[in-house]
Amino acid sequence: xxxxxxxxxxxxxxxxxxxxxxxxxxxxxxxxxxxxxxxxxxxxxxxxxxxxxxxxxxxxxxxxxxxxxxxxxxxxxxxxxxxxxxxxxxxxxxxxxxxxxxxxxxxxxxxxxxxxxxxxxxxxxxxxxxxxxxxxxxxxxxxxxxxxxxxxxxxxxxxxxxxxxxxxxxxxxxxxxxxxxxxxxxxxxxxxxxxxxxxxxxxxxxxxxxxxxxxxxxxxxxxxxxxxxxxxxxxxxxxxxxxxxxxxxxxxxxxxxxxxxxxxxxxxxxxxxxxxxxxxxxxxxxxxxxxxxxxxx
Amino acid sequence: xxxxxxxxxxxxxxxxxxxxxxxxxxxxxxxxxxxxxxxxxxxxxxxxxxxxxxxxxxxxxxxxxxxxxxxxxxxxxxxxxxxxxxxxxxxxxxxxxxxxxxxxxxxxxxxxxxxxxxxxxxxxxxxxxxxxxxxxxxxxxxxxxxxxxxxxxxxxxxxxxxxxxxxxxxxxxxxxxxxxxxxxxxxxxxxxxxxxxxxxxxxxxxxxxxxxxxxxxxxxxxxxxxxxxxxxxxxxxxxxxxxxxxxxxxxxxxxxxxxxxxxxxxxxxxxxxxxxxxxxxxxxxxxxxxxxxxxxxxxxxxxxxxxxxxxxxxxxxxxxx
Numbered sequence: 001x002x003x004x005x006x007x008x009x010x011x012x013x014x015x016x017x018x019x020x021x022x023x024x025x026x027x028x029x030x031x032x033x034x035x036x037x038x039x040x041x042x043x044x045x046x047x048x049x050x051x052x053x054x055x056x057x058x059x060x061x062x063x064x065x066x067x068x069x070x071x072x073x074x075x076x077x078x079x080x081x082x083x084x085x086x087x088x089x090x091x092x093x094x095x096x097x098x099x100x101x102x103x104x105x106x107x108x109x110x111x112x113x114x115x116x117x118x119x120x121x122x123x124x125x126x127x128x129x130x131x132x133x134x135x136x137x138x139x140x141x142x143x144x145x146x147x148x149x150x151x152x153x154x155x156x157x158x159x160x161x162x163x164x165x166x167x168x169x170x171x172x173x174x175x176x177x178x179x180x181x182x183x184x185x186x187x188x189x190x191x192x193x194x195x196x197x198x199x200x201x202x203x204x205x206x207x208x209x210x211x212x213x214x215x216x217x218x219x220x221x222x223x224x225x226x227x228x229x230x231x232x233x234x235x236x237x238x239x240x241x242x243x244x245x246x247x248x249x250x251x252x253x254x255x256x257x258x259x260x261x262x263x264x265x266x267x268x269x270x271x272x273x274x275x276x277x278x279x280x281x282x283x284x285x286x287x288x289x290x291x292x293x294x295x296x297x
Numbered sequence: 298x299x300x301x302x303x304x305x306x307x308x309x310x311x312x313x314x315x316x317x318x319x320x321x322x323x324x325x326x327x328x329x330x331x332x333x334x335x336x337x338x339x340x341x342x343x344x345x346x347x348x349x350x351x352x353x354x355x356x357x358x359x360x361x362x363x364x365x366x367x368x369x370x371x372x373x374x375x376x377x378x379x380x381x382x383x384x385x386x387x388x389x390x391x392x393x394x395x396x397x398x399x400x401x402x403x404x405x406x407x408x409x410x411x412x413x414x415x416x417x418x419x420x421x422x423x424x425x426x427x428x429x430x431x432x433x434x435x436x437x438x439x440x441x442x443x444x445x446x447x448x449x450x451x452x453x454x455x456x457x458x459x460x461x462x463x464x465x466x467x468x469x470x471x472x473x474x475x476x477x478x479x480x481x482x483x484x485x486x487x488x489x490x491x492x493x494x495x496x497x498x499x500x501x502x503x504x505x506x507x508x509x510x511x512x513x514x515x516x517x518x519x520x521x522x523x524x525x526x527x528x529x530x531x532x533x534x535x536x537x538x539x540x541x542x543x544x545x546x547x548x549x550x551x552x553x554x555x556x557x558x559x560x561x562x563x564x565x566x567x568x569x570x571x572x573x574x575x576x577x578x579x580x581x582x583x584x585x586x587x588x589x590x591x592x593x594x595x596x597x598x599x600x601x602x603x604x605x606x607x608x609x610x611x612x613x614x615x616x617x618x
Contacts, residue, residue: 004513192327 007054015097017068017090021081024072025065025094029057033128033289034103038091038112041067042075042082042209043181044201048108051278056285063103065094067111069209070201077208079215087111088118095126104129104289108274109247110136121231129292130236131285132261134244134271135252137229139222144248152214167214170207178202184245185271194275229258236261237288239281241269326518330376338415343403346394347387347416351379355449355610358425360413360433361389363457364404364534365502366522368393370430373599378606385425387416391534392526399529404537410439417447426450426610430595431457431568434576435540442552450556450613452606453576455592458546459539460579461571467505473535488535491528499523505566508591515596550579557582558609560602562590583609 009026016022026046035056037049046064056062066073068081068090076082095103105116105127113132120127146162156163162184163169164177178199186194238261240252249265256263264284266273274281332348339345348368357378359371367388378384388395389409398404413436417425426449429437434456441448468483477484484490485501503519540546557580561573570586577584585605587594595602 004517006511006513190329192329196326 005050005054007057011098013097014073015065015090015093017086017093019076019081019086021068021074021076021086023065023068023074023090023094025063025098027098028053028062028064029060031057031060033292034061034063034098034100035285035289036091036095036100036103036105037062037064038105038107038116039065039067039070040108040111041073041087042069042205042213043111043178044198045071045073045204047071047201048198049106049274050197051275052106052282052285055278055282059286060104060289061100063094063098063100065090069213070205075206075209077206077212079212082209082213082216084115084118084216084218088115088122091115091119092123092126102126102128104131104292106131106133106285108133108136109271110138112136114138117229117232120234121228124233127234129234129288130232131239131288132236132252132255133239133273133281134247135238135240135255136247137225137251137255138218138220139225140229140254141248141250144245147246167211170210174207174210175199175203182272186276187243187245187270188268188276191276194272198272198275226258229255232259235288235292237284238263239273239284240265241271241273242267243269244271246271328372328376330379334420336419338412338419340408340411340415341403343390343396343398343408345387345390345396345412345416347385347420349420350375350384350386351382353380353382355613356383356385356420356422356425357606357610358413358417358422358427359384359386360427360429360437361387361392361409362430363432364389364391364526365499365531366392366519367395367525369522370519370593370596371428372518374428374595374603374606377599377603381607382426382610383422385416385420385422387412391530392522397526397530399533401533401536402538404534406435406439406538406540408537409436410443413440414444414447423447424449426452426613428452428454428606429456430454431592434458438540438546438549438553441555442549445552445554448555450558450609451553451582452558452560452609453573453582454560454595454602455562455565455568456559456573456576457568458572458576460543460546460575461569464566464569466566488528488532491531495528496520496524498528506592507597508564508566509589509597512591512597515593518596519593547579550576553580556609556613558585558605559583560585560587560594560605562587562592562594564589565592567592 009028011027014022014024039046040048045066049064053062069075107113107116113136116130150156150163152166155168156166159169164180170177182195182198236259238252238256240249242265252263269277332350334349337344337346368386371386375384391397424447427437434453437451441451474488476489477487480490485498491498499520503516507516559573559577559582561570563570563586587598
C-alpha cells in the first residue's frame with residue numbers, strides 16, 4: 001500500500017558516506033531549532049516518526065533520514081558498513097548535507113539514543129539536546145531475559161516467541177518476525193495500526209541488511225559506555241515505558257543517575273512511545289525544546 | 298550530495314525499491330475484531346462472501362455499497378456494534394472475496410438485494426436492522442419495501458438516491474462511455490479514463506468522498522480496497538439497472554413501514570445533503586446532520602455514527618412509531 005502523508009517534505013536529498021553509501025534525508029518546515037529524528041535502522045525507516053513530523057514541523061525545522069539498510073538509503077550487505085563509526089557518522093553527514101550546524105537529536109532505543117549520546121560526547125558543538133525514547137544504552141543494566149534466551153546464530157529447535165529473533169528464521173519468514181517483534185514492542189490495546197505500520201516498514205527493508213547489522217562486533221565495555229554517558233554536557237530528557245519489552249526501564253533509571261537527566265516513565269506504555277502515544281511524545285519534545293532556549297544565558 | 302525538490306506527492310510504492318522484501322500490503326491489515334463465522338452464499342453461479350460477528354440482539358445487516366470498495370469500509374463500526382448486537386456483513390459482488398460476474402445485469406440493484414436475503418437465510422437471520430452507506434440505500438430500500446417483514450429498521454448514511462442533483466460542483470455523467478477530451482475533475486468519471494488510469498480515478502473519487510482534513514488514512518484504505526477490484530467490473534456496475542427515477546424512488550419510500558434514520562454530511566460532495574434530507578422527510582425518519590462532514594461519516598466520524606446507530610436501536614424496542 002502506498003501511504004498518504006499528513007505532511008510532505010519541503011526538501012529531499014541524499015548524503016553520501018565515506019564508503020559511498022547513500023543516505024536519503026527529508027527536511028520539513030523552517031522553524032528553529034532543527035530537530036533531527038534518528039532512524040531505528042535497519043529494522044524500520046524514517047516513517048517511524050510519522051506521528052511526530054507533521055506536528056513538530058509546524059514549530060521547528062525537522063530533518064529525518066532513512067538509516068543505511070532501509071527506506072530509500074542504500075542497503076549494503078557487508079557487516080563492515082554497519083560499524084558504529086558509520087552509523088554515528090551518518091547523523092553528522094545528514095546534518096552537513098542539510099546545512100545544520102547543531103540540532104536537537106531525537107531517538108528511540110539503541111539505534112537512536114545510544115548514537116545520539118555517542119555524537120554528543122564526541123562533538124558537543126553539534127548537539128543542542130537529546131530526547132531519548134526507550135533508553136537503549138547497551139550494557140548499562142542486564143537485558144530482559146527473553147532477549148538473551150536464544151542464539152541469534154544457531155538453528156533453533158523452535159520458532160516460537162523470541163526464538164524468531166534468529167538469522168535462520170529471518171530468512172524463512174521475515175514478515176513473521178516483524179509482526180511478532182512489533183507485537184511485543186506495542187503491548188498496549190488497540191495497537192493494530194502501529195504494529196501493521198512497523199511490520200510493513202521492516203518488510204520494506206532488507207533481511208540481509210538486518211543480518212549484516214547484527215554481525216557487527218562491538219568493542220564496548222560497561223566502563224566505556226558509562227564514561228561516554230558521563231561525558232554528555234547537553235540537556236537530555238529520558239522517556240521510557242513501564243512495559244517496554246525491548247529495553248528494561250532500569251537502563252533509563254541508570255542513565256538518569258549517571259547524567260542527572262530527568263526521566264519520564266510512562267505507565268503501561270511499551271517500547272514504541274512516539275508511535276503509540278504521539279500526543280504525549282510531541283508535547284514532551286516541545287516542552288523540552290522550549291526549555292533549551294530559556295536556558296541560554 | 299544532490300538536493301532535489303520534493304515530489305508533489307510521494308510515488309505510490311515509495312519504499313519498495315530493493316525487491317528483497319515481500320510485497321507491501323500482501324497481507325490484510327490487522328483487525329480490531331475478527332469474525333466469529335464466515336461463509337459464502339451462491340446464487341446463479343455467483344459466490345458472495347459474508348461474515349458474522351457477536352451474538353447480541355438484534356442482528357444488524359451492514360449492507361455493501363458501490364463495489365468500488367468492500368465490507369472493510371465498516372471497519373470502524375463492526376468492533377463497536379458487535380459488542381452489543383449480532384453483526385452480519387458481506388462483500389458486494391464485484392469486490393472483496395465475492396465473485397466478479399462479467400455482465401452488467403449481474404450488478405442490478407435487485408441482485409444485491411437478493412444477495413442480502415441469501416446471506417440472511419444462510420446466517421439464520423429472520424429480521425435485521427439494515428445499515429447502508431451511499432449506494433447501499435438503493436438495495437436497502439428494495440429490502441425495506443419488497444421484504445418489509447425481514448427489516449426491523451433502516452439506517453441510511455449518505456444515501457445515494459436520485460432525489461436531487463448529485464452534489465454541488467459534480468458534473469453529469471451521460472457521456473460515461475464516450476471519449477472525452479479532458480481528464481480534469483469529474484471528467485475522470487469515464488470508462489476510458491478508468492481503463493487508462495484506474496488508480497488516478499480512485500484517488501480523485503475518494504478525495505471527493507473524504508473531504509475532511511486529516512483523512513489520509515481512510516483515503517489510503519479506500520483506494521486500497523478499490524484496487525482489489527478492476528475498472529471493467531466497475532464499468533459494469535455503471536451499466537446495471539438501478540431503482541428508477543425520482544418518482545419511482547419517492548413511491549417506494551412511501552411504502553417503507555419500518556423506522557428510518559438518515560445520517561448525512563452537510564458538505565457531502567458525492568451525494569448532496571438534499572438527498573438525505575428528502576429521504577428523511579419522505580419516510581418520516583429522523584435526520585442527523587454531520588456538520589462539515591463528507592460522504593463517509595462512518596469513517597470520519599465513527600463515534601457519532603456508532604452512537605447514533607445505538608440510539609436508533611434502543612428506540613426500536615419502544616415501538617414508538
